[in-house]
Amino acid sequence: MAAFTLVVNGTSHTVDVSPDTPLLWVLRDTLGLTGTKYGCGIGQCNACAVHIEGNPTRSCRVTVSAAASRRITTIEGLSPGRLNALQQAWIEEEVPQCGYCQSGQLMAAAALLREHPRPSDAEIDDALDPHLCRCGTYQRIRRAVHRAAATMRAEAGQ
């Protein structure tokens, strides 16, 4: 066990855990942020995706020691207090079924739209293909990303 400082969703936390603990389990078990999900533990499903310094990262593949003192954003911190355009689009398009994979999907989509405000289908595929959805909501995810992108461009006056 050792002490680590994590900055999660803008708040600093000091946790006392084993250095090899994956960030995923520190977020879920130690900090109680259960929006980030465990799906496979080996980086194959991306249900555990968070942002580290804004970049989508599989939290099951990052140790707490590697994540210490870096800016971490989870689904809970994506748009605190209000639903953002992406989340609204997810609702409008009725994207989730069971919903278990959707936190990871949204984190990846958010990072995509920051880089590509007008993403092509191919760019969406690139960003989201690593994310498994057993319920098969893929085509709605694509539609929702396009919808959110259009909304965000309209809001930005583009």
Next chain:
Amino acid sequence: MTFTASRSIDRRLFLKAGALTGAGIVIGLRLDDPRAAAAAAAADFAPNAYLRIGTDGSITLFADHVELGQGSMTALPMIVAEELEVEWASVKVERMPADPSAWPRSIMTVGSQSVRGSWNSLRAAGASAREMLITAAASRWNVDRATCRAERGMVVHPASGRRATYAELADAASRVAVPGAPPLKDPANYRIVGTRVHRVDIPSKVDGSAQFGIDVKVPGMLIATVVRPPVFGASVRTVDAAEARRVDGVRDVIQFENGVAVLANDTWSALKGRRVLRIDWDRGPNASVTSETIRSEFLRRAEQPGAVARNDGDAPRALSTVPRSLSTVYELPFAAHATMEPMNCTAHVRADGCDVWAPTQAPTNFQRTAAQIAGVPVNAVRLHVTMVGGGFGRRSRTDILDDAVRLSKRLGAPVKVMWTREDDMQYDFYRPFGIHRMQGAVDSDGWPVAWMHHVVTQAALGGGRGGAGGVNRDAVAGAAELPYAIPHIRVENTITESPVPVAPWRSVGHSQNGFVTEAFLDELAAAGGKDPVELRRRLLANAPRDLGVMELAVSKSNWGRPLGPGQGRGIAVHAATGSYVAQIAEVSVRGGEIKVDRVICAVDCGIAINPDTIAAQMEGSVVYGLTCALKGEITIDGGAVVEDNFNDYPLLRMTETPVVETHIVPSRAAPGGVGEPGVPPIAAAVANAVFAATGRRLRRQPFRLNA
């Protein structure tokens, strides 16, 4: 309050009015499995659901259906609200409060029956309550009830402008006798049913707030990871837990009925402790079972006579006398459920009772089983049903509950048992392996004249060797009911055992028979020189709903118009859970790789409750079926499952997913199921499309052109 019984003209519908907690109208109803035999007489009528209109304005449906993401918690309120004349979002669904030991049959969210089993009862309950409210208002206003009407949660008397809310009327209405046969709305006047409403479960699924079973945390809770036998039927010889106990955070190591559990303060500590457990196993009798030994046994049994499920004409004789006949074998692998949320359950057993938190498809079974294991009365078990990260049939099994309740009872503390993805994949209850012996013949005009289908598989449903004469209705589901007008049809099944545990997997027996029958029919079409659509048109002449759904799909496709090189179209039509689905798949084949570009999916599910949910279920079912058809398989070696994670049991990804276009047949027929029937046809539609593109037949899943 007293219970008053009222028997309607429809013998399957019994309503009682009685008191639950809280004042207002309470109507007891039965939400039955529509496949069940005739309902019990009124004397032993036991409701398995209640509708309450409270004096506080609340409208609550107490029922044990579970939201899996398939929209049941939205559809059921929509149906009630339509008859009750309220906004659908004002109808809340809660779990049944009564003692489950009093219910003759529990509700499970399986078999695509949440809506179709509830359709009649929910409408009758909503309509009865509406009529009782109107009667109460008319009586209060001393007017003819025919001059009053219900709208938007109120009863109004237009002639005088008087109006009263349901909240104001509920108490008086509760003293009105429940009408036995309340008038039901004409579907032409529906305002809610048939519209696209936004599902109630979605908002919490986009901001991380939805609580799944794996997210549950209770004070003093330990996390448990369980090591199960590495070979089916193996048992523990010795356990050396010394090193495991020394891992920081590990609190205990317990050998119990299901294996060896490591209990810790947190998940990672539990997993680290598990890694250094040393267990010596007695490998038991199954260590030499492999996929090959299973296949060989099933193939051997396929050559012997099976139990006859259908016998029209004399198929064996017809086959021996007609010159052009085909004989072949189809094979389906074991398939994993692979829910995205791995199996988990949290239990807190105390001397006087038990709390259980579980993502379950079978709340009543979980409650009863928890009571048995914990040794407490069923009433003393509080079951909290969480959000469910995928069901598909896996979550009606109580094995995970067994882990949690046993461990919590041993420890006297709350325990969350969390399976890893490896546990989940290796200790699943699989869709069975199946061998299908197919024989068929066409006559001199090229029309199919004989059809023989011998299903050899394990019993996922209906147990053992099945019912009358050894026929297992699920094993031949979709095969025995072949709708095609072929004069000589013989369908047999042989239920075969293997040590691999099996259970219902989305669409159950249909998941095998949909593929086999629709792919083999395509072979007969080719043998007779018939276009597959033309063939079905003729053979479905007496099956109007199968024919109708096929024609809708065909009309939305470009069937008959040429595609590019390496491309092909295939069609499959299959009925399951009271619904009819036709799918046309367009594929491109390049370098031995199959890409499914587009699927036109037509569905006749009777009256459509929420068309968007139907489309979502068709889209999801196609992806579910394609994973099995195109990606991986569960194989057995050394008496154990080989695959253990998504690297060797891959799921279909976004780039591999076709565009699915759903078209719903307009209908006023009673609703059929929607969650499963989109699965059975897709593999055959793709296999048939690949044949059109390449001339190659695919008779085994997962499809491999370069095998």
